[in-house]
Amino acid sequence: MGLFDKLRDPIVLKEDSEAQKQLEQLNAYLATADPQKKEQIEDDIKLLQYGIYGENALMFELKNSHLPMYILHDLFYERNGLTTQIDYLLVTRKLVVIIECKNLYGNITIDAQGNFSRNVQLGRRYQKTGIYSPVTQNQRHLDVVHEIMRETKPALFRSAFDKRFDETYKSVIVLANPSTYLDMRFAPKDIKSKVIKADGLVSYLKKLNDNCDASGMSDKEMKELADFFLEKNQPYTKDYTEKYSSPAQAPAQEEVIGEQRSAAEPIPQNVEETPLYQALRSYRFNKSREEGVKPYFIFNNDQLKRLIEISPATIQELLTVSGFGEAKCKKYGADIIRIISQNK
Numbered sequence: 001m002g003l004f005d006k007l008r009d010p011i012v013l014k015e016d017s018e019a020q021k022q023l024e025q026l027n028a029y030l031a032t033a034d035p036q037k038k039e040q041i042e043d044d045i046k047l048l049q050y051g052i053y054g055e056n057a058l059m060f061e062l063k064n065s066h067l068p069m070y071i072l073h074d075l076f077y078e079r080n081g082l083t084t085q086i087d088y089l090l091v092t093r094k095l096v097v098i099i100e101c102k103n104l105y106g107n108i109t110i111d112a113q114g115n116f117s118r119n120v121q122l123g124r125r126y127q128k129t130g131i132y133s134p135v136t137q138n139q140r141h142l143d144v145v146h147e148i149m150r151e152t153k154p155a156l157f158r159s160a161f162d163k164r165f166d167e168t169y170k171s172v173i174v175l176a177n178p179s180t181y182l183d184m185r186f187a188p189k190d191i192k193s194k195v196i197k198a199d200g201l202v203s204y205l206k207k208l209n210d211n212c213d214a215s216g217m218s219d220k221e222m223k224e225l226a227d228f229f230l231e232k233n234q235p236y237t238k239d240y241t242e243k244y245s246s247p248a249q250a251p252a253q254e255e256v257i258g259e260q261r262s263a264a265e266p267i268p269q270n271v272e273e274t275p276l277y278q279a280l281r282s283y284r285f286n287k288s289r290e291e292g293v294k295p296y297f298i299f300n301n302d303q304l305k306r307l308i309e310i311s312p313a314t315i316q317e318l319l320t321v322s323g324f325g326e327a328k329c330k331k332y333g334a335d336i337i338r339i340i341s342q343n344k
Contacts, residue, residue, distance in 0.1 A: 005219045007068040013226050014233070015059070017074035019052045054103025054176030055087060058198055065202040068093055068219075070226035075233045077144050080327045083297045084144040091226040093216040094209045096169045098145060100138040103176040104131075110187035110195065132292030134173045135191055142171045148232055168214050174198050276311075276343040280304055283339055287332070298332065299323065311340050 026048065030041045055073070062071050069092040076085050088099035106120040108131075116133050119126045146165055153161045173195045175182060184192050196204050217225070272278075281304065288295040299307070303323050312318040315333045319326070324333075 005068075007219045007222065009066055010062055010069050010071055012059075012063065012071045012073070013230055014072040014074070017052075017055065019048060019055070019074070023048050023052065050103055055101050057103075057176045058088065058099070058101045058174055058201070061198055061201050062088070062090070065205065067202065067205055068222075069205075070222060072226065072229055072233075075229065076235070077148060077232060078234060079144050079147045080325045082140070082144060082325075082327050084141045085294070085297075086141050086145075089145075089229055090205070091217075091222050091229070092205065092209055093222070094168065094212040094214045096145070096225070097205065097208065098138060098141050098169070098171050100134050100141065100171075100173050101176055102134050102173060104180050105177060107181040107183065108175070109183040110191060112186040112188065114188050114191050132290065134292070135171070135194055137292045138171045138173060138194075142169060145169060148229075152228075168212065170208060172196060172201075172204065174201055274308070274343075276308055276340065277304070279339050279343050280307060280336070283335060299328075307336065307340070311344070312337060313341065 023045065026041055026045050030038060030045065033041055059071075059073065062069075069090050072086075072089045072091075074085070074087065075089055076083070078084075086098055087101040088097075090097040090099065104118065106118040109117050109119065111117070114133065114135070116131045117128055118131050119128050146162075146169065149165075149169075150158055150161060171194055174197070175195070176198045178197070178199065180197070182195070182197065184195065187195075284295045284298045284304070287298050291297075300323070303321060306321050310317065310321060312321065314337070315329050318324050318329050318333050318336065
């Protein structure tokens with residue numbers, strides 16, 4: 001840390017997000033939607049507004065923390081066929097902190113095995129449901145950040161970087177809803193250390209830095225690292241309204257990251273009505289719910305159509321589909337090949 005460092009308060013390096021654009025898109029659909037779809041769209045709007053409210057509440061805490069750090073909001077990265085969207089990335093004096101913001105409602109319980117569940121009051125009774133672990137979700141984000149940083153290290157130093165990565169890169173889940181009751185009495189210690197409520201975030205960040213043995217970064221080093229993460233961010237368009245589109249009001253197709261659109265023969269316009277399209281789309285939706293990610297993280301619309309064009313029968317053939325690297329093929333390949341085989 002430099003002798004003449006002057007940074008004393010947070011600097012927001014990236015504040016915008018795709019959420020507001022998605023909200024505008026949904027409102028546009030609502031204005032022209034038929035009555036059967038309006039209720040669904042209104043529900044999606046409420047959920048999106050709920051998420052935006054949570055992230056705004058978290059931004060308020062960060063801006064008023066009086067901590068020297070750089071704040072980056074809503075980052076999108078892709079590495080080795082895996083994609084990730086990070087709610088907040090903070091570059092502090094000693095640490096890089098990856099934050100997953102959850103504006104959860106109901107009473108949240110974490111059991112001794114680290115499983116998350118939610119109790120919601122419905123009239124006079126409570127309904128308990130399991131939810132995908134945000135700790136697992138945020139670990140995926142951290143893994144992608146690890147790969148991004150690892151690529152910047154000379155080969156001889158990568159092993160040492162891997163061993164020390166957990167010392168200076170931290171994951172934290174922040175519950176933004178002040179009304180949420182959090183029961184972690186029986187939760188594993190490592191999970192307890194990663195889940196907090198928004199009103200405890202500032203003291204949590206101070207404690208993390210105080211307990212870190214790493215040498216602090218100078219103002220210049222912090223800025224350079226924050227700029228690095230911002231430069232690696234990839235702009236993208238989320239297809240939030242695919243299920244509401246029609247030939248008369250179809251939204252622009254989502255942007256393909258890091259690839260050129262295929263020059264293959266055009267797909268028939270009624271491809272969406274084929275059993276294979278429906279089966280792959282259903283698989284994508286179910287997987288996204290299971291993993292707690294957006295459907296296009298599994299594969300986007302262009303990739304879905306390309307799967308139908310090629311109809312890969314082996315992993316090697318699946319690898320020829322742009323966006324399907326070894327990691328994605330290992331994770332989803334067998335399922336996709338089976339679905340294609342069953343729906344030929």
